[in-house]
Amino acid sequence: MHEEKSGFNKLGLTISILFIFLYIFVFSGVLYPELSVQPLWRIPLDAYETKNEYSIYSETVPAGLLSFHTPKYFGYFSKGGKLFLLGLNDSKAAVSDRAFVLKRPHEKENSHELYRSDGSPVQSFSAxxxxxxxDLxxxxxxxxxxxxxxxxxxxxxxxxxxxxQISAFGAVSDLAVAGTVDGYLEGVGKEGKEVFTFAPGGSRLEIILGLGLSSSGKYIAxxxxxxxxxxxxxKKGGVDYKVSSHMYLDSDYREPVRVIVMEDDKHVLYRRNDGIGLMSVDGKVNKVLPVLADDFSESMDKKRNISYILVKNGIQARIAAFRLPSTLLGNINLPDSCDYVHIEGQRVYFVKDDYIAAFEFTEE
Amino acid sequence: MVSGRPGHKTLVTLAVIPVLLLIASMAFSMDWPVENGRYNYGFGAFRGRFLPGLELPLDGSPVIAPDDGELIFHVTGSDILGSYPVSGDSLLVLQHNSGLLSIYSGLVPDSLTEYLKSFRKGDILGKSPQKNAMTIAASYMFDNKDRRFINPLILMPPLKDDKTPVLRNIALVGEGQEYMLDSDRNIRQGSYKLVMEATDLSPGAMQSACWEIRILIDGSEKSRVQYDAAWASGGKGYLFGSSSIAESSFFAQDGRISFGPYNFSRGRLVVTIIAMDYAQNKREQSYSLSIF
Known part of the structure; x- marks a missing residue:
């Protein structure tokens, strides 16, 4: 039985590597000539048996574990492609790279259990x-x-x-900011006290549709x-925030809108009808990246000065590579219905149905 | 009675006048979100905290727009773009010409009429979930100008109601002791809080708060709250436009509402509690106490 499973795994692994190879090199979009992709590894999740709420598959805890969660699974894997922990996501686990929280449906109402990423329990709490x-x-x-x-x-x-009611949210270590349905931004400091309240105003109807914080907490968009x-x-000035630039848009969204202050602390990405808007925090650069997106996330390869943007449109997902401010280097499609995608530097990790896979952008 | 932050009360009192004018101009002009004004829990009911809206019946009822309005926000799914969770997996907000927002959470996500931007009074917004959905659907009326939730009873058509409010578990709490007023009538002098369960079982609801509660000691009014509004300021909740009480001081840990503290000195006194619902049904209970 064990050998059959093992044989199946080898066959599955071969097929999946072939699949990823074909997917990336045959079905993908066009990449800038100097930029190519290199498949790295694949973990078939259905080859692992999950016991109880979660199971651990390694005696040692690999450094730099990455978390994932999908409608079916949650867990942790190493950047080198080893599955460390796998659980069934029956109770809608909250997961970060450092810890995860499971709801205890059969115990006291709103009872939760906090665990570290190595699977060790930390504390039960009510929430x-x-x-x-x-990681907050x-x-x-x-x-x-x-x-x-x-x-x-x-x-x-x-x-x-x-x-x-909160309609948009963002946080860094010492600041949490919520946008509300009546059109205000309100910042809360690490002591839980109000830091600022600001109403952008200037529109017929007031609502906060999206917000982004820079990792330094210096900018809010x-x-x-x-x-x-x-x-x-x-821009933060003393304890308060003051408008550093603004612009009227042609969009008419009445749903959450993604806004990101990029990792370089100099540019803001925002959803718009004709692509992803890119504006410098001082308002001097104002471009449109020609990539239509319902939602997106961004990761920067600072060494190569390339920004990778994960673009989502319904069930479709792809990664567009840009050189700032707006030179499209190309894009690569991911399999439809990817449940989870994480970009770190030039590496991309994604979860699709029952497998985790990784590939890497390389410059030739 | 514990009030809000210093200086806050004065501002609140000044703000009450335009609120009352606004409310008066809109009184009864809106429709209830569910036919015949049915809801499970009403404004002010204790649901782990002060409920600043209505919990809707869990029976798949159509939920309608209370007035002409414009959709300004909707989201479905478990969270807002991967971060803040969405209560009941849906949130829908209408802006009305009056300056009010009507806010709906927990309607069945697939039932939301989010493709319309403008709504007429009575248009269906979505459906409340069924009881087995293990979720809560709620609607709120929010005054955009003064940033506070308003009791829908003020805005919606009056409901037939011939039931008087119910007062239970009334007690004086002080110095670590609790004296139930239906049995303990001899009490040591000191400072006491008056706690109680005060509910109104109107025909349209499983449970609601009263509209007004007054506390009289020897015939003199010591406390009076009117369940008209609830709001947040500086991260804290406040209740009742005319009295501005901190929400944290209004509820005891067990969910009973709390008044005072009152200082009782030696002698005899009469504590009277008058609770009235929005249809003017009134319950009055008095307790004669001997303070030693």
């Missing part, structure tokens, strides 16, 4: 809907108007009630309002 933003653990409270912050041990640090919609970029 509403927990979620990670990066929060929970949603008060019917979508509240936010609670927790430390790495699952202790509640603070709880904050916003005036109306938001898309707000209806008729007309606005992109507003704010």
């Amino acid at each position: 509403d809907n927990t979620f990670f933003y990066g 653990l929060f929970s949603a409270e008060a019917g979508g108007c509240g936010l609670a912050s927790y430390d790495e041990f699952g202790h509640k640090l603070w709880s904050y009630l916003f005036p109306s 938001t898309v707000s309002g209806i008729d007309k919609q606005r992109l507003v970029i704010m």
Whole structure:
């Protein structure tokens, strides 16, 4: 039985490597001549048996574990392609690279258990809907108007009630910012106190549709309002934030809009009708990347000064490579219905149905 | 009674006048979100905290626009772009000409009429979930100008209601002791909070709060709250436009509402509690106490 499984795995591995090879080199879009992709590895998840809530498949904890979660699974793998932990995502686990939270449906209402990424339990705690933003653990409270912050041990640090329902959210280590349905941005400091309140205004109807924070906390960008919609970029000055640049948009979104302050702390990406907008934080650069996207995320290869943007349109996903400010180097399609994609530097990890795969952009 | 932040109360009092004018101009002009004004829990019910809206019946009922309005936001799914969770997997917000927002969470995601930008009064917005969906659907009326949730009873057509509010588990709490008022009438002098369950079982709801509660000691009014509005400021919740009470001080840990503290000195006194619902049904209970 064991040999059959092993044989199956070898065959599966061969087919999957062939599949990835074909997918990347035959079905993908056109890449800039100097840029190519190199398949790295594939982990077939269905070859692993998950016991209880999760199972661990390595005696030692690899360094730099990456997390993933899909409607079916959650877990951790190494960058080298070894599966470390796999669980069935029955209770909608909240997962970060450092820790995960499982809901305890049969115990006290809203009971959760916090675990480290190595699978060791940390603490049971009571919360509403927990979620990670990066490695920061929060929970949603008060019917979508509240936010609670927790430390790495699952202790509640603070709880904050916003005036109306939250429509956009972003956080860095010492600042959490929520946009609300009545058109305000409100920042909360690490002590759980109000840091600032700001209403972008300037539109017939006020609403915050999206926001992004720079990793330094220096910039906040938001898309707000209806008729007309606005992109507003704010810069930290002392304890408060002041508008550093703004622009009216042609869009008429009435749903969440992705806004990202790029890793270089100099540019903002935002969703627009004709592509992904790129604006420098001082407003001097204003370009459109010709990539239509319902949603996107960004990762920067600083060594090569290339920005990789994961573009999602419905079930389709692809990665577009840009050299700033707006030189498209090419793009590569990912399999439809990718459940999870993570870009780190020039490496791309994705989960599709029952496998995790990785490839790498290389410059020739 | 515990009030809000210093200076806050004065501002709140000043803000009450335009709120009342706004409310008066819109009184009864809107429709209930579910036919016949049915809801499970009403404004002010204790649902782990002060419910600043209505919890809708879990029976798949169509939920309608209370007035003409414009869709300004909708999201379905478990979270907002991978971050903040969406309560009940859906959120829909309408802006009305009056300056009010009507906000709906937890409607069945597939049922949302999010493809329309403009809604007429009575248009279907979506459906409430069934009971077995293990989720909660709620609607809220939000005054955009003063950034506060408004009790829908003020805005929606009056409901037939001939049931008086119910007062239960009334007690004085002080110095680590709790004295139930239906049995303990001899109480040591000191400072006490008055706690109670005060609910209104109107025909349209499983449970709601009263509209008004007054506390009288020896005939003199010491506290009065009117369940008209709830809002947040500086991260904290506040209740009742005319009195501005911090939400954290209004609820005891067990969910009972709390008034005071009151200082009781030696002698006899009469504590009277008057609870009234929005249809003016009134319950009055008095307790004669001996303070030693």
